[in-house]
Amino acid sequence: MNGKIITCRDVMNQRFDIVDGLTTVSEALRIMKDNQYKKVLIKKRNENDEWGQVMLSDIAKQVIAKDRAPDRVNCYEIMAKPVISVRPEMDIKYCARLFNSFGLSSAPVIEDEKVIGVVSYNDIVLSWLDYLESRDNG
16 A cells, blocks of 8 residues: 555544443443444553453353353453554554454554544455545546
8 A cells, every 4th residue: 555544543433332341241232232333342440450342252152152141240251351452543554464463353442541443354444445446546
């Protein structure tokens, strides 16, 4: 990709939800279903804590497969923490390499200790396609 650098800020999705670790899996699942999210972020408890996340696959593996009651399981029990995050200025090619290296499909975009978006492989690939098409047509 010669020329313009496409950054995580350019492609990130600004639709996401942050919930408390004490949120039940039932509540988190309702938020995900209502908003068509594949994950929710788990907020930090204090400034020395780290962000967490619960993905649909976590619920499948750690709640459904183990026959646990989703209204009796809290997100903190099944969350991944700490999550790998990216900077908004990161070039998407490096973001894609990071995802590949660590087996990720998405990551929160953090600026000034706050989540400002979420970037996924889908966001990267579709934006890259838009870039290629505009380059070829312009």
